[in-house]
Amino acid sequence: MYHNTSSNSHRGLWRGQAPRPGNTCNRNRNSTPKPQVTTPPHGRLIAKFTTENLPTHTIQSGDIKISDVEFAASYSLVDRHSSKIIIPGQPATWNPPQLPVQLPPDYGDYLRDHNGARFKHPLQPTVQSLFALNKRFDASNVDILGCASSLGDILRFTRSVESTFRFDVEMVGNTLFIIRNHNNELIPDVRGYGHSFLDASTSHEANLKATESHQRIISYSFGGLKCLLRFECDGYVDDINTELEATDFSIPKTPTSNLIYSENSGKAVSQQSILEIKTRSHARGPLDMSEQLPRLWLRQIPNLVTAYHSRGKFAAVQNRTVERDVLNWEAExxxxxxxxxxxxxxxxxxxxxxxxxxxxxxxxxxxxLELREQAGVYREALPAYWKDRWAGEYRQGSPDGDEEDGSGQGDGCVHSDSCPSLWESAGSEDDDDDFAVDYTACDFDTCGYCGYCGH
Structure with a gap:
């Protein structure tokens, strides 16, 4: 059950780790500084959820499955020190080496969060790629947008599986944004051969050689909700019904204060061709599918590669379709x-x-599961312009909605990060629940001027 306490009643690792001598792989050539990670204190409790007596009777039986799975958008990330994104980008192509093959062990520290390490707003490249690949993208019917890691943590809670996590949640328009942001947090001293095998068994097209990570966004229906899920894609099989129909791209040519710099390159590929790649030591026995099926279900990945090794010598690779296994897990x-x-x-x-x-x-x-108020410096899901655009409140620069100047800015207010919020406290310092709108500024939906930032 949940309690309202308001008075208002291993994947996702960055592969560009510190290199070892002789390693020239593109994905491992950049050193990573060890940042200082500070954890803000927990804020006031707003609501608490337990797994007991959840009102599951409100969920229609036909909704307890994922349906209407579609590719929504994708982008590739390059050098960890670059904020450029490539839209739609392209997953790495499955191209395994001849077996047996001896590979070096993984080495060094890895970033937990590709997007959080590069961008102040980790979901901005997702939003930007959605609009870039579909100029008439309608966000009004999207209920949830988040990454697979965050949704997976909530799923682990409902399955009573131990997990410790913390991420931001915010309503933007009609959509619940779930924002995971580890910034530059590292997973230290990684051991194994997973990244080494991935580098040896996949390759990128010539124009995408600098790719460090490919991020894929899919849409589907679940529980009566329209969900957009972003996840890191290991690779794809080039001969499985791969390329999707060409999309009408609309990508700005130059960066602005509201835009992440982007390039148009690569191709969108079908979900049917996507791979999840795992490595396993022979000494540990077969891969435990009870751990893998929930993540495959959430990401709707139909193909699983398992590579077995003895101290880095790979002699067996199993590539199988897991669609039926995923459906069985869902039913069970x-x-x-x-x-x-x-x-x-x-x-x-x-x-x-x-x-x-x-x-x-x-x-x-x-x-x-605890919903709490943020403490310390407040964090925003998106810059103000993209919030307005997602909520349908931005003003188009031309009748058909295209931005004429390529800047990503319409005629209306596109508040900078320094522009004050329209929400001001109307109560005492101790009364955090009493807020009111400050109407002293103009309505920018009406006159295109907000009274704060001069736009």
């Missing part, structure tokens, strides 16, 4: 998935109810 875990859908729905309700606050979602171990 209906109770867990009903709870998952219920939590997602209730989370939307609670975040909307407290939308005047900056919020985060957290859990420790086997504890409850």
């Amino acid at each position: 875990h209906r109770g867990d998935l009903q709870a998952f859908a219920s939590v997602l729905r209730q989370l939307i309700v609670e975040v909307k109810r407290a939308s005047h606050l900056k919020l985060e979602l957290c859990r420790t171990g086997l504890g409850p």
Whole structure:
């Protein structure tokens, strides 16, 4: 169950780690400084969820499955020190070496979050690529947007699997944004052969050689909700019904204060061709599918490669279709998935109810799921321009919605990060729930001037 306490009743690792001598692989050639990671304190508790007595009866039985899976957008990330994105980019092509092959071990520290390490707003490249690949993209019917890692943490909670996490949640228009941001946090002293095998068994097209990570966004329906899910893609099989129909790209040519610099290159590929690649030591026995199927289900990945090795000598690679396994897992875990859908729905309700606050979602171990107010420096899901565009509040520069100057700015207010919010506290310092709108500024939807930033 959840308790409202408001008074208003291993994948995702960065492959560009510090190189070892003699390693010339593109994905491993950049050294990574070890940043100082500071953790802000937890803020006031707003709502608490437990796995007991969740109102799962409100979820229709036909909704307890993923349906209507479609490719939505994609982009590739390059050098860790560059904020450039390549749209749509392209996953690495599965091109395994001749076996047996001896590979060097993984070495060094890896970033937890590709997007968080590069961008102040980790979901901005997702949003920008969605609009770039579909100029008439309609965000009004999207209920949830987040990365697979964050949704996977919520799923682990509903399955009573131990996990500790903390990420931001915010309503933008009608959509619950779930924002994971580890900034430059590292996973230290990584051991194994997973990245080494990935580098040896996949390759990029000549125009995408600098790719460090390929990020893929899919859309689907689950629990009566329209979801957009972003995940890092290991690779794809080039001979499985791969290339999608060409999309009408609309990508700005130069960076502006509102835009991440982007290039148009690569091709969008079908979900049917996507691979998840795992490595496993022979000494540890077969891969435990009970750990893999939930992540494959969430990402709707139909192909699983498992490469077995003895101290880095790979002699067996198993490549199999797992669609039937994923469907069976879905059918066998209906109770867990009903709870998952219920939590997602209730989370939307609670975040909307407290939308005047900056919020985060957290859990420790086997504890409850807690919705808390952010403490310290507040974090935003998106820059103001992209929030307005997602919510449908930006003003187009031309009748058909195209930006005439390529800057990504319309005629209306495109508040900078320094522009004050229209929300001001109307109560005392101790009364965080009483907020009111400050109407002293003009309505920029009416006159195109907000009274704060001069736009």
